[in-house]
Amino acid sequence: MGANEITNSPTKRRQGNPPGGRNLLTKLIGTKQDWRIYRPVAPRLRPRRSWIGTTLVVSSTLIGWFAFTGAAGAGNVSFGLFVGAAAIQLMAWSFVLAVRNKWLEPLFGGLDSMYRVHRWCGSLAVAAMFLHTRIEPEIKNGVRGASRDLRDMAEDLAGLAETSLYALIGISLLRIIPYRFWRLTHKLLGIPFLFASAHFFTATKPYANGSPWGVWFGLFMVAGTVAYFWRVVVNDMIRRGARYRVASQRRVGNNTELRLEPMSRRRINHQVGQFAILRVQKRGLSEPHPFTIASHPDDDQLLFIIRDLGDWTDKVGAADLEGATVEIEGPFGRFEPFGEPDQPHLWIAGGVGITPFLGALPTDSRPSKVVPSVFYAVKSSDDAPGLDRLQRADEAGHIRLHLSDSSAGQRLTVDAVTNAVGIGGIDGAHVALCGPAGLVRQFQRGTRALGARSIEVEDFDFRQGFGPELSRDIDDLVTRSVTGASRG
Numbered sequence: 001m002g003a004n005e006i007t008n009s010p011t012k013r014r015q016g017n018p019p020g021g022r023n024l025l026t027k028l029i030g031t032k033q034d035w036r037i038y039r040p041v042a043p044r045l046r047p048r049r050s051w052i053g054t055t056l057v058v059s060s061t062l063i064g065w066f067a068f069t070g071a072a073g074a075g076n077v078s079f080g081l082f083v084g085a086a087a088i089q090l091m092a093w094s095f096v097l098a099v100r101n102k103w104l105e106p107l108f109g110g111l112d113s114m115y116r117v118h119r120w121c122g123s124l125a126v127a128a129m130f131l132h133t134r135i136e137p138e139i140k141n142g143v144r145g146a147s148r149d150l151r152d153m154a155e156d157l158a159g160l161a162e163t164s165l166y167a168l169i170g171i172s173l174l175r176i177i178p179y180r181f182w183r184l185t186h187k188l189l190g191i192p193f194l195f196a197s198a199h200f201f202t203a204t205k206p207y208a209n210g211s212p213w214g215v216w217f218g219l220f221m222v223a224g225t226v227a228y229f230w231r232v233v234v235n236d237m238i239r240r241g242a243r244y245r246v247a248s249q250r251r252v253g254n255n256t257e258l259r260l261e262p263m264s265r266r267r268i269n270h271q272v273g274q275f276a277i278l279r280v281q282k283r284g285l286s287e288p289h290p291f292t293i294a295s296h297p298d299d300d301q302l303l304f305i306i307r308d309l310g311d312w313t314d315k316v317g318a319a320d321l322e323g324a325t326v327e328i329e330g331p332f333g334r335f336e337p338f339g340e341p342d343q344p345h346l347w348i349a350g351g352v353g354i355t356p357f358l359g360a361l362p363t364d365s366r367p368s369k370v371v372p373s374v375f376y377a378v379k380s381s382d383d384a385p386g387l388d389r390l391q392r393a394d395e396a397g398h399i400r401l402h403l404s405d406s407s408a409g410q411r412l413t414v415d416a417v418t419n420a421v422g423i424g425g426i427d428g429a430h431v432a433l434c435g436p437a438g439l440v441r442q443f444q445r446g447t448r449a450l451g452a453r454s455i456e457v458e459d460f461d462f463r464q465g466f467g468p469e470l471s472r473d474i475d476d477l478v479t480r481s482v483t484g485a486s487r488g
């Protein structure tokens, strides 16, 4: 028995950059899809443990309002001081969340959610700082945090912090800046934080730095500073991951499959759906990149499937990695393909978004109480990682596979899924989604409207942002200017 095929109208959805030949201006402008802003899908108002983290961030920031309510001065002085303090607290949270602390993961619902809150904290910190500088609160009869000279010097530094913060956050939002350059600029964000904290500490406030409120805000400044240095120095420069060796390498369409075996007793103990950060110990490839672990937790080897999506992944595809050492940090993430046994299970994947499901596939030796319906959208079946394993699981009756091959004019839509499983297959279901943003949003909304009880989403993008991805073009430009030749 082969996989069920979804038949309906062909799609013209854009997948990655079109092949070369476009001029620079067209590339810079990108496509409508590149600039699309996806309306966030509101979380379901059902208390979850993962809300604890976000609630902590919001409440610890809002509570600061009470430090400034009694401030005397012209205009909106209380609000002006509060938003200044909120900017510092949100930046501090943003650094704490960037440390990738595993103990915080359960409070936020996984590392991808922590990064989402991290981005919100960064963006709201910019907005708060903007408001603070527009209001310019002048407090009367407050307590100066340091000598007049120090205070004035720190105020000048805060002006510098404001400008650099706008520039660095602006860079973060534009995908035109390739990830590896963006990563370096992102590390500079600690400098505006330190300058802004110095201003906050030395400025005139309604309370003294040694008072309970002074200690409260001081804790944020210390936590933010420690987290920043921890991330930039310890995580990025000192900490070494578990060492693995590439046991085998295989190409499937535009994907590279790497099987890794541990080199020592230190190994990754993961659960299905988790991911890890890989550092390939080879010249030009040592930049850390996140990838889902596509093997089952009981397997001896770790499997990663890496799609050619940009400059680094292209190089991995072209390199001979057999025998190479890979340092692995993790596991991270809390993506759960399985819900309750009484629920119908829908696994919906686009392209390489199939990886979290591959590690969860039931087999004869690892049977499951549920038979998930797996909907897999691919560009073509020759370019579909894991298809052989999925077909075997389908033949053995462990899953029901529905392949949607866009080269054959098939398109994965909510209607197509409803036709395949019926409304009863979605109502009350556990839906797990991983793939391109458009596909994920479409199914989040569609299956929720049809009564899905739980929806799990895995994002393959920590950075987010707007505009076209130009990492390949920029890498080509750099290669050409260094060697005088194009990669071709």
Ligand SMILES: Cc1cc2nc3c(=O)[nH]c(=O)nc-3n(C[C@H](O)[C@H](O)[C@H](O)COP(=O)(O)OP(=O)(O)OC[C@H]3O[C@@H](n4cnc5c(N)ncnc54)[C@H](O)[C@@H]3O)c2cc1C
Binding pocket: 112, 175, 178, 179, 180, 275, 287, 288, 289, 290, 291, 292, 293, 305, 306, 307, 308, 309, 310, 311, 312, 313, 314, 352, 355, 459, 460, 461, 462, 463, 464, 469, 470, 471, 472
């Ligand atoms: C949790 C998670 C799991 C993932 N699992 C897989 C997987 O199983 N298979 C797979 O093929 N891809 C996976 N990805 C995506 C993969 O990490 C990127 O495609 C890859 O890092 C692109 O690198 P590049 O330099 O070739 O491309 P670029 O063109 O530089 O970047 C393409 C996009 O990938 C993101 N990206 C680039 N570099 C990094 C980095 N160092 N860290 C984080 N994000 C980066 C950027 O947001 C960028 O928008 C996953 C991503 C995440 C966040």
